[in-house]
Amino acid sequence: YRGHDRIAQQAAQTAEKEHALEAQKVAMRESMDKE
Structure with a gap:
């Protein structure tokens, strides 16, 4: 599931x-x- 982890990381x-x-x-x- 390394590919899935990468996709999750990219999404994050x-x-x-x-x-x-x-x-x-x-x-x-x-x-x-404010100005």
């Missing part, structure tokens, strides 16, 4: 990247609201 990394992007968007929006 992708989810982390998307979550980071969302967090970045929220942070940008909040900083714009």
Whole structure:
């Protein structure tokens, strides 16, 4: 099941990247609201 582990790892990394992007968007929006 090594291939399955790799796919799961890739999915986790992708989810982390998307979550980071969302967090970045929220942070940008909040900083714009402050000004």
